[in-house]
Amino acid sequence: MTALATFLATKALSGLISWQDQCQAAADFELTLAAVEGRILENNLLPARYQRNQQMISTPQQLRLLRSSVAVVGAGGLGGYILEELARLGVGQIVIIDDDVFEEHNLNRQLLASPAKLGRVKVEVAAERIAEINPAVTVRAVQARLDKAQGVSLLAGADCVVDAVDNVPSRLELEELCEGLQVPLVHGAIGGWYGHVTTIFPGDRSLAKLYRHWSGGKGIEQQLGNPAFTPAVVASFQVAEVCKILLGQGRLLRNRQLNINLLDMEVEEIPL
């Protein structure tokens, strides 16, 4: 047994390692918090922060989440909630791509927006938030608008990509990029009281079907804007799909789209 394994075995209480002991191990053994988290899980112990995951996510699955990489494109309404949930879930590597800064009109709904953050680069604020809530997560923050040229290098290596952008052409481009890279894409879109979600595997081309009548411009979000709650709902559906993709569990929203109507409280599933 290595010195670190012995340390962890000594500190474990009912199989749990406290955050304080995880930090102590990182300091004593000159490892990153992420590396210690990996060693904890490899020794079939669990960082205590994940104890309420335990009945639905086993320790080997928690290790799989730690070893996973997810790219989130867009750090606005959907992206803010998605990043928060991925970090708390324990996804080990998160790439955040967005070119924008926070503005006052973001404050009604974007989780990462606050008066103190106005004018600040969204991906930097997102990285700080993740570091605050789960320092074992490795973040790569990229301030850029995703295009085909750099998209390949930014998304390569991701186990899953999340579509949290705010316009149709970027979504269609993202679907092509993910197909080229053979990576699954979890799509979400919102407008007012309404939103939809679908999960796309290479070859499905669901967004090409979903937006086949698109003729330029924005959707109903242009007139309606977005309230506080719609992004949270759709983002959470998306993260549930990401979790299932990474763990190979459950029934995915492939070739079907969930349409969510929060005004009439209806969820309509349509085939794609």
Next chain:
Amino acid sequence: MKITVKLFATFRKDRFEIEERTYPQGTTVGEIVSELQLPRTQLGILLVSSRHVDLDRVLVDGETLAIFPLVGGG
């Protein structure tokens, strides 16, 4: 002929949710979209009997047409 038209999200406002409507034989999806004054730039999904269709699709008596607006925000 009778066509059941189902509208979703914002398209319901000042129109209806579901209605059985009468149209002449040979009516296309696009003609119904125009009749209901649904803006073409805002069209999302068009389904006839759960299959995706284009505006030139000719409807047959008894079919159901579902029309969703475009949603693309994030």
